[in-house]
Amino acid sequence: MTARLCPSGAITYERTDGGPQEPAPIVNLVRMREDGPLAFNAELRIAGEEPRLRATLCRCGLSKEKPYCDGSHVDGGFIASGEREPKASEPLPARNGPLDVVPQKNGPLEVTGNLEVVTGTGHTVDRTTQTWLCRCGHSQNKPFCDGSHAKVGFIADGA
Numbered sequence: 001m002t003a004r005l006c007p008s009g010a011i012t013y014e015r016t017d018g019g020p021q022e023p024a025p026i027v028n029l030v031r032m033r034e035d036g037p038l039a040f041n042a043e044l045r046i047a048g049e050e051p052r053l054r055a056t057l058c059r060c061g062l063s064k065e066k067p068y069c070d071g072s073h074v075d076g077g078f079i080a081s082g083e084r085e086p087k088a089s090e091p092l093p094a095r096n097g098p099l100d101v102v103p104q105k106n107g108p109l110e111v112t113g114n115l116e117v118v119t120g121t122g123h124t125v126d127r128t129t130q131t132w133l134c135r136c137g138h139s140q141n142k143p144f145c146d147g148s149h150a151k152v153g154f155i156a157d158g159a
């Protein structure tokens with residue numbers, strides 16, 4: 001059970017008793033962590049890597065392990081609300097399935113697939129099948145990219 005609660009996916013398990021493995025979530029979510037990363041729980045494919053169910057991805061721009069969070073937001077004094085006003089959105093026809101996350105060179109995370117964006121306290125702020133999430137830390141419309149990465153000269157590898 002501990003492994004299923006690990007937000008970063010660093011703790012995983014594999015059953016060897018023939019029992020069912022950890023199931024994919026019935027709703028793909030990304031949660032905005034107050035002053036911290038984007039916490040995904042979904043059938044994730046990040047930059048074409050092996051599928052995984054959980055990951056915390058950097059949204060402060062400071063991680064040395066991009067696109068993953070390495071905790072640099074703490075030393076860097078990153079300030080970002082985990083809350084925001086909801087966007088207008090309709091319920092998705094399906095709420096799960098594969099979710100592709102592709103870091104754009106010097107830009108945001110492009111996310112394609114069924115996804116619900118929720119605040120740190122669990123309020124849904126968007127339902128989408130394609131979005132671009134800020135990972136430079138400077139968007140005025142977090143967690144969404146507003147193009148500020150170009151103005152601040154954000155440098156990061158793409159996938």
Ligand code: FES
Pocket residue numbers: 107108109133134135136137138139144145146147148149150
């Ligand atoms: S990645 Fe931050 S504004 Fe685009």
